[in-house]
Every structure is written in C-alpha cells, then in structure tokens.
Amino acid sequence: MSDLGWNPLHGVPSYPAERYAALADRIGGILRSRNDILLVQAEAVVALEAAAVSLARPGLSALNIITSPYGGWFGQWLRRGGATVKDIVAEPGLSVEIEAVAKALDAGPRIDVLALVHAESASGILNPLPEIMALARARNIVTIVDAVASVGGHQLDVDDLGIDIAVIGPQKALGGPAGVSALSVSHRAWDLILRDGAPRESILSLADLKTWIDGGRRGLPGTPAPLEFFALETALDRIEAEGMENIVARHALAASATRAGLMALGAAAWVPAEKASNLVTAVPVPEALEPASLIAAAGRLGVEITAGVGNGSARLVRLNHTGPRAAFQTVLSNVVVYGVALRQAGHPADISAASEAIADAYRR
Missing domain, CATH: 3.90.1150.10 (Aspartate Aminotransferase, domain 1)
Known part of the structure; x- marks a missing residue:
C-alpha cells in the first residue's frame, strides 16, 4: 500500500474569529484611515464591483474617470444598477487632465459620486489624485478610488485626502495574497449606500458586509478561506516590519x-x-x-x-x-x-x- 503522505493544506485550522478585527485595524493603519474597513473574500475586482453595485440605483449621478479597462468596467457596473454616468475618457494610455475633471464637474447637473483609478499598472501612469479629491471635497461629492495597484507603491492617506471608499488588494505593491481584498468606507458613503433600499443577500452587497461591523467584527459572513487570511496576516507582519x-x-x-x-x-x-x-x-x-x-x-x-x-x-x-x-x-x-x-x-x-x-x- 502506497503512502501518500500528509498534506498540511488539508488540515488548515480555522482562522480565529477574534483576529479579523485586528486584521481590519492593521489595514486601516496602512490606509491611514479611521473609516470602517471591510474584508472581502475575493480578488479585488470583486470588491470594486461590490462598491459599484452597492451605490448604483436610479437617480444616482456619477462622474467616472476612465484611464484603463478598469474604469470602463466600473462605469458599466454603475449603469447596470440604473445610475446616470458621465464618463471622462483620458487620452489613450495617459492620465486624466485635472482641467477636464474640473470642467465636467462644473458643467452640471449635480454629481453624487466620482470614481477613478489612482495608479494604473496597465499603462504605468498615475492620476492626479490629491487634486481630484480637492475638487470633489469642495463639491461634497462621494469619492471611490481604486487603489488596488497604488497602495504601497504611492503615498495614500485616505482620511487626509477625504476618500470615501478606497478599494485595495494586497497582491501588488504590498506583495500579499490575491484571494482577499479590503475597502475603507466613510460615514458619508454609508449614508449613500444604505438609503433607498440597498442591495441585500448578495456577495456584492456592502450592506450585508456591514452586519459584520454592526455585530462586533467577529466571524465573517459566509465560509471564510483560512489560508488567505493566514497569508494576509503574514504579509501584514512583513509590511509593518519594513514600514x-x-x-x-x-x-x-x-x-x-x-x-x-x-x-x-x-x-x-x-x-x-x-x-x-x-x-x-x-x-x-x-x-x-x-x-x-x-x-x-x-x-x-x-x-x-x-x-x-x-x-x-x-x-x-x-x-x-x-x-x-x-x-x-x-x-x-x-x-x-x-x-x-x-x-x-x-x-x-x-x-x-x-x-x-x-x-x-x-x-x-
């Protein structure tokens, strides 16, 4: 009889429920944010779609900055939910010009949400995030930033910039696992997400994920994948050690x-x-x-x-x-x-x- 040996991947212990909150707090430290941190058990594109799905509804007006396919997808997700979306499409392969953003914001009608990608790994460009956030703050617009690539590669101070929803994944500049991602969500963003009957009972529902926060941040909804969270914890150890x-x-x-x-x-x-x-x-x-x-x-x-x-x-x-x-x-x-x-x-x-x-x- 052959001895197949023991595979440690078959006997991974459950990730301790009490450590999820600590993970979220450590991610908040990386983002320099005191906003709510949500953990998403999927690659970051799922977290991005969840943000769009949770906000999109008839009557919502969005300005969507497109500098890569990712921005194009975000606009599609918003439109699918019934939002009215105005796209700013940058010159092919280039960053958006701040003058184009200001012009679109001033052209009317009222914009509720502004979305953009911070840094693009698709073409190696950087969008002028601080300047765009300043325009949005002056107009009381809720902002969504795809920082999946930029976190760790560029300075990202979520609270100082006034970013309402920042979506990150640890698999790029942070060198962590790809199967888990995170969002920071401000009180203003929650007010917009939860009004008028937020989407529920869906893996793409941020309102459903908020029950984890409201319930004391213990066990995550669904069936957690422990390997990903152990890997994320190890990556955070390394990130904090390097600074x-x-x-x-x-x-x-x-x-x-x-x-x-x-x-x-x-x-x-x-x-x-x-x-x-x-x-x-x-x-x-x-x-x-x-x-x-x-x-x-x-x-x-x-x-x-x-x-x-x-x-x-x-x-x-x-x-x-x-x-x-x-x-x-x-x-x-x-x-x-x-x-x-x-x-x-x-x-x-x-x-x-x-x-x-x-x-x-x-x-x-």
Whole structure:
C-alpha cells in the first residue's frame, strides 16, 4: 500500500474569529484611515464591483474617470444598477487632465459620486489624485478610488485626502495574497449606500458586509478561506516590519532607477516622471520593431516583459517593478534584458551605460 503522505493544506485550522478585527485595524493603519474597513473574500475586482453595485440605483449621478479597462468596467457596473454616468475618457494610455475633471464637474447637473483609478499598472501612469479629491471635497461629492495597484507603491492617506471608499488588494505593491481584498468606507458613503433600499443577500452587497461591523467584527459572513487570511496576516507582519514609508520609497527608487537606466540605454519612457506610476514603467517600442518579438526575446533570457493593456497601449511594453520586484536586481535585469532584446532586433542600446545609471541611482 502506497503512502501518500500528509498534506498540511488539508488540515488548515480555522482562522480565529477574534483576529479579523485586528486584521481590519492593521489595514486601516496602512490606509491611514479611521473609516470602517471591510474584508472581502475575493480578488479585488470583486470588491470594486461590490462598491459599484452597492451605490448604483436610479437617480444616482456619477462622474467616472476612465484611464484603463478598469474604469470602463466600473462605469458599466454603475449603469447596470440604473445610475446616470458621465464618463471622462483620458487620452489613450495617459492620465486624466485635472482641467477636464474640473470642467465636467462644473458643467452640471449635480454629481453624487466620482470614481477613478489612482495608479494604473496597465499603462504605468498615475492620476492626479490629491487634486481630484480637492475638487470633489469642495463639491461634497462621494469619492471611490481604486487603489488596488497604488497602495504601497504611492503615498495614500485616505482620511487626509477625504476618500470615501478606497478599494485595495494586497497582491501588488504590498506583495500579499490575491484571494482577499479590503475597502475603507466613510460615514458619508454609508449614508449613500444604505438609503433607498440597498442591495441585500448578495456577495456584492456592502450592506450585508456591514452586519459584520454592526455585530462586533467577529466571524465573517459566509465560509471564510483560512489560508488567505493566514497569508494576509503574514504579509501584514512583513509590511509593518519594513514600514509603509520604506515600501513606498523602495518603489519610488525602483521607478526612478528604471527611468535612468532606460534613458542611458537610449529608450524613452512613455510619460514624464510626474505622471508615471512607481509600479511599472511603460516604454514605447521603436516603430521598426514588434512588441511581441521583444517580449519573446526577453522571455528566452528569463525576464518577463509584458505588453501594455488598454486603448493606446498596443505599442507599449512594461517593465514590472512592483512588490518584491521593486529591488535593484530586478530593475537591473529588466533594463539590461530589454537592451539585449533591442540589440537582437538590430536596434542600438547602450547596455553598459544603462547598468551604470541604475547602479548610480541605487548608490545615491
């Protein structure tokens, strides 16, 4: 008789009910928010859809900023619930212009909700969040921010900015598990969610999740997946040990070093530094070359370079320096291998100068 051995995954203990509240409080600390923190037992796109579904209803007016497919989805979810949605669609692959947001807000009619993505891993851009939040606060508009990619990669002070609903996932810059996400929800957002018969009895109902808060924040509704919560707890241990300011600084350094390396290589970054995210650096591929061939050449050298995502990104490739990849070794290998791929395709690239520029950035 064969001995199949013991698989520890088959005997995972239940996650202790009393520790969910501690997890929520620790996430609130990361977000710098005293708002209610909800834990969602799914990848962050479910939390984003839950926010849209819980707010959307006839009579609600929303301004939705689209800088990637994610913003497009959010507008669809709001419309499906009966909301009236005005979209601001940025130039393909670029961040939104603050003047366009101000113009849309002043054009009327009254806007109840404003939604946007903070930083885009799809194209490597950063939207002007503080300026947009200031416009919304001045008009008493409830705000929803998709901070799934940006949390840990950029400074995010939810209460100081006045964000009413912030949606995060730990799997990107925070380097945590993908199967659990979280939202912070302000009192103003709850007033809007709970009025006029909020959606109930649904995995997408924030009103249902609020019963966890109202009931003393013990056992979560449904059947929790303990592995995800143990993994989240471990990730939070690591995040707190490093410190959020250090994590953000590590991503900022990785982004600036990548840009310095690309400049020395002879390759231009897609957007200027002040409009770029710290998560990935997008690079326009020279006209004579095909993005797919550069990606394949890098893959043969053991480095993953990916294509841009969304409108306007067809000729972009992305160098990923998110989470554990925000480190010297990854930044160096990304840029050097991109240079090697360019050379193999017959395009000049100064790999030595790029390596030196990256080393200089990290020495400073």
